Amino acid sequence: MNKWITLVVGAVLCVGCSAPFSQSKSPMTRPSFNADSAYSYVSAQVNFGPRMPDSKAHTECAVWLVQQLKRFGAEVTLQQGRMINYAGHEQQIYNIIASFVPQGSQEERILLAAHYDSRPWCDEEDEYSQRFQGVPGANDGASGVGVLLEIARQLGIKQANNEPFTPTDIVLFDCEDMGTPAFYTGQQRENTWCLGSQLWAREYAYGTEMPLDLKYRFGVLLDMVGAPDAVFPKEYYSVQFANDYVETIWRIAQRLGHGRYFSAALSYPITDDHYYVNTTTGIPMVDIIHYDARGNAGFASWWHTTEDDMRHIDRNTLQAVGEVVMSLL
Ligand SMILES: [Zn+2]
Numbered sequence: 001m002n003k004w005i006t007l008v009v010g011a012v013l014c015v016g017c018s019a020p021f022s023q024s025k026s027p028m029t030r031p032s033f034n035a036d037s038a039y040s041y042v043s044a045q046v047n048f049g050p051r052m053p054d055s056k057a058h059t060e061c062a063v064w065l066v067q068q069l070k071r072f073g074a075e076v077t078l079q080q081g082r083m084i085n086y087a088g089h090e091q092q093i094y095n096i097i098a099s100f101v102p103q104g105s106q107e108e109r110i111l112l113a114a115h116y117d118s119r120p121w122c123d124e125e126d127e128y129s130q131r132f133q134g135v136p137g138a139n140d141g142a143s144g145v146g147v148l149l150e151i152a153r154q155l156g157i158k159q160a161n162n163e164p165f166t167p168t169d170i171v172l173f174d175c176e177d178m179g180t181p182a183f184y185t186g187q188q189r190e191n192t193w194c195l196g197s198q199l200w201a202r203e204y205a206y207g208t209e210m211p212l213d214l215k216y217r218f219g220v221l222l223d224m225v226g227a228p229d230a231v232f233p234k235e236y237y238s239v240q241f242a243n244d245y246v247e248t249i250w251r252i253a254q255r256l257g258h259g260r261y262f263s264a265a266l267s268y269p270i271t272d273d274h275y276y277v278n279t280t281t282g283i284p285m286v287d288i289i290h291y292d293a294r295g296n297a298g299f300a301s302w303w304h305t306t307e308d309d310m311r312h313i314d315r316n317t318l319q320a321v322g323e324v325v326m327s328l329l
Pocket of ligand 1: 119140177304
């Protein structure tokens with residue numbers, strides 16, 4: 001993802017509909033979520049190597065993700081398309097969509113998403129020679145996907161036991177992190193980040209491929225959700241487009257005892273996959289993202305460097321995020 005460096009001017013718009021969930025602040029029942037399992041899914045992705053678009057590791061990881069999601073009982077579809085990348089070339093995109101819809105359910109769905117690609121360049125490295133290798137992407141990519149795979153496993157168990165849950169689609173976006181590298185001197189293009197979600201959102205809003213009855217109540221995006229010192233502020237666009245859901249999610253985090261991760265601070269606008277979902281489809285989508293304005297770049301020191309590896313993944317953080325998201329289903 002990319003941070004908007006422009007200063008935010010003007011008031012934050014709040015979406016004015018009724019609160020979607022209970023307002024209670026009392027402790028709530030802890031949902032099933034296994035952090036060891038989520039951790040192993042993060043590690044398995046990192047073990048493929050950097051999942052840069054068009055690489056062998058990217059393809060192998062995509063195949064593995066589809067296998068896992070099918071094994072958990074999801075109906076999996078691959079959305080393919082082409083987008084223009086930072087260099088003006090056509091970029092092949094493969095979004096992975098896993099659907100869990102309990103039989104007979106007419107409810108609107110919840111959309112959960114993360115990106116499974118990793119950035120092709122460590123362009124935040126001080127050392128010039130290291131900038132041309134792929135980011136290991138343990139946090140930036142694999143952490144969100146790891147949490148969602150464990151959620152998929154839990155939904156599969158519920159589905160098998162005929163336990164109720166909200167119909168849920170898990171979308172693993174491709175090519176989120178291929179935005180113009182810092183060292184690129186060619187023509188600067190707009191909208192070079194989040195190519196997979198741009199494709200998905202455009203297809204949802206204007207395309208003919210998706211079923212007409214595909215309706216979402218809201219969405220949650222996970223990005224960089226594994227660091228031991230993770231701080232998730234209320235991200236600017238999330239507040240602008242999906243404030244009721246931000247409030248609900250942050251309140252659930254408090255009630256589950258995970259308030260140390262979910263900060264009341266408002267962040268800068270962050271160009272992440274949820275931006276395109278919000279602006280193109282109108283589905284209100286919240287980004288849970290590790291951002292800390294006290295840092296130089298606003299992101300952790302390992303961000304877009306060779307250091308974004310398993311040393312910065314903590315089971316407690318995965319557990320906190322997993323429980324909060326599971327509570328919404
Ligand atoms: Zn990134």
